[in-house]
Amino acid sequence: MPAHKNILSVFRRELGGYFNSPLAYVFIIIFILFAMGFAFLLGGFIERQEADLSASFFQFHPWLFMILGPAVGMRMWSEENRLGTSELLLTMPISPWTAIVGKFLAACVVLLAGLVLTFPIVITVEYLGDPDYGTIWAGYIGSFLIGAATLAVTSVISAFTRSQVVCLIVSVFVCFLLTLIGIPPLIEFVRDLGLGGLASFLQGSSFYENYDDPRQGLIRMQNLVYFLSVITFCLFATSVVIRARRA
Amino acid sequence: MIEVTNLTKTFGPKTAVDDLSFSVKKGEVLGFLGPNGAGKSTTMRMVTGYIPATKGTIRIGGVDIEADPNAAKFKIGYLPENAPLYEDMTVAGFIGFCAEMRGLFGADRDKAVDKAIETTFLQPVRNQSVDTLSKGYRHRTCLAQSIVHDPEILILDEPTDGLDPNQKHEVRSLIKRMGETKAIIFSTHILEEVEAACSRAIIIDRGRVVADGTPNDLKAKSSKAGNVHITIGAEADVARAALAANPAVGSVTPTESSNPGFSAELCPAKKTQTGELAAAVANLCGEKGWTLSELHQVEGRLDDVFREITRPDTEAA
Numbered sequence A: 001m002p003a004h005k006n007i008l009s010v011f012r013r014e015l016g017g018y019f020n021s022p023l024a025y026v027f028i029i030i031f032i033l034f035a036m037g038f039a040f041l042l043g044g045f046i047e048r049q050e051a052d053l054s055a056s057f058f059q060f061h062p063w064l065f066m067i068l069g070p071a072v073g074m075r076m077w078s079e080e081n082r083l084g085t086s087e088l089l090l091t092m093p094i095s096p097w098t099a100i101v102g103k104f105l106a107a108c109v110v111l112l113a114g115l116v117l118t119f120p121i122v123i124t125v126e127y128l129g130d131p132d133y134g135t136i137w138a139g140y141i142g143s144f145l146i147g148a149a150t151l152a153v154t155s156v157i158s159a160f161t162r163s164q165v166v167c168l169i170v171s172v173f174v175c176f177l178l179t180l181i182g183i184p185p186l187i188e189f190v191r192d193l194g195l196g197g198l199a200s201f202l203q204g205s206s207f208y209e210n211y212d213d214p215r216q217g218l219i220r221m222q223n224l225v226y227f228l229s230v231i232t233f234c235l236f237a238t239s240v241v242i243r244a245r246r247a
Numbered sequence B: 001m002i003e004v005t006n007l008t009k010t011f012g013p014k015t016a017v018d019d020l021s022f023s024v025k026k027g028e029v030l031g032f033l034g035p036n037g038a039g040k041s042t043t044m045r046m047v048t049g050y051i052p053a054t055k056g057t058i059r060i061g062g063v064d065i066e067a068d069p070n071a072a073k074f075k076i077g078y079l080p081e082n083a084p085l086y087e088d089m090t091v092a093g094f095i096g097f098c099a100e101m102r103g104l105f106g107a108d109r110d111k112a113v114d115k116a117i118e119t120t121f122l123q124p125v126r127n128q129s130v131d132t133l134s135k136g137y138r139h140r141t142c143l144a145q146s147i148v149h150d151p152e153i154l155i156l157d158e159p160t161d162g163l164d165p166n167q168k169h170e171v172r173s174l175i176k177r178m179g180e181t182k183a184i185i186f187s188t189h190i191l192e193e194v195e196a197a198c199s200r201a202i203i204i205d206r207g208r209v210v211a212d213g214t215p216n217d218l219k220a221k222s223s224k225a226g227n228v229h230i231t232i233g234a235e236a237d238v239a240r241a242a243l244a245a246n247p248a249v250g251s252v253t254p255t256e257s258s259n260p261g262f263s264a265e266l267c268p269a270k271k272t273q274t275g276e277l278a279a280a281v282a283n284l285c286g287e288k289g290w291t292l293s294e295l296h297q298v299e300g301r302l303d304d305v306f307r308e309i310t311r312p313d314t315e316a317a
């Protein structure tokens, strides 16, 4: 049986779940409010008078997704575990991958909807000056990748538990760590301790560092590879956890 | 169709299913009986491929479920215990989703959904959201899901749980009807259901099969099976003494009766000698000139058998 059709079925079902409940709308509204609010209030978007979004707007996305990504993704498997529907889903003649990927993609679409709806800020920079659209695109792609990575992390955590709240708290913590290990003050500190190797390693494996170039308009291969590996690894780990829980 | 051999499942130190073997052929309805915690649901979860077996093999239509899970799962319809449902869907949406998971798309899916809804009498709630359904309707929605793809094999964990008497009756006849062309396993705590719908029943206790046979075979295992119930027009003490003295009579247990006279349940001296016992009673009445107003053989009841061969939970520890 063609797996893509079943992925699509799961995807549609999950998307229905997001948009038939307040979750998707709440996420989108909160995301837009915070993304815009940070840009104007903390990012000094107006004062800068620059047709550039990297410092004012995109800079805050890792911190937003660290909380909002898990909030969107927390229902992925914990809800299945709580309702017992995993017993239905996993006795269907589909591979668990089908369900894992379908759910992940649906959550990504919710996230994407939030990102797309921040377009007014792009219109504003267009009004302020002559923005470099390549840079803006890179920023959006990087931001989406970091969001998708938080969702993938949440996917694994949600497979462990039947409680969405537990999943949310643990996922936020993990995403927070993955971001934090790359921030410049920490890296400086570790370097000063004479642990240069560790510093580079932490930096290279952090959300923060791998987002830094895309945010400023440069998507490098290593950043792409990094995010795609995080996502693949987490989805694979989800399948392992699901299998282990049943045994 | 379903062949289970030496199936064992342990959870840590606890053995939930212990060396279970059975098979179900096409056209058979197998009833699973057993006290709470006997391992019925655990067995079903293994047969449907939800949890792996610790030991033993399960073959579904000739396919080993470990070797090719999807081919095996494809043949099965499953109603899990407690009928789990996606709360955020409508009834028709949910059944349609399950049909798609089973490989039915487009017009095929719509036709299958309509048929399943009709079979399980869900028309009135067709477009209602699952989270607002009553318990019986929830159960029927999940049942509809299990038959939507017209599977060769049906595994139903307590399919009549929470249904009203009319629906219980409908579901039993549905199981019986489908049983003619499918292989069905269903578990239940309602023993009449076994007589009404099963061609064979297994009683499981603490993970082991303790009885296996047709409902009639099982009933015959009751210690009461073969007893004779009588009412005779005579003084109670006199009749009782005379009966007890008869060599064909094993024991006399007086019973309440609305008929005038002496009523009792007689146990034959030897288990199989019900005929001799009845003849002896008739002769005795003839000799003494008593009227014999009632004489019939007591049929074993399944719940007697059930209680006799499964130890209650309270004793387990």
Ligand SMILES: Nc1ncnc2c1ncn2[C@@H]1O[C@H](COP(=O)(O)OP(=O)(O)OP(=O)(O)O)[C@@H](O)[C@H]1O
Residues within 6 Å of the ligand: B011, B014, B015, B016, B034, B035, B036, B037, B038, B039, B040, B041, B042, B043, B081
């Ligand atoms: N995931 C699990 N972890 C540990 N023990 C389990 C697990 N699942 C079932 N058990 C144990 O296995 C035993 C059998 O449980 P099962 O659910 O199969 O019983 P059952 O026959 O379906 O009972 P009921 O009539 O109450 O539905 C029980 O003692 C139960 O506690």
Ligand SMILES: [Mg+2]
Residues within 6 Å of the ligand: B040, B041, B042, B081, B157
């Ligand atoms: Mg059970």
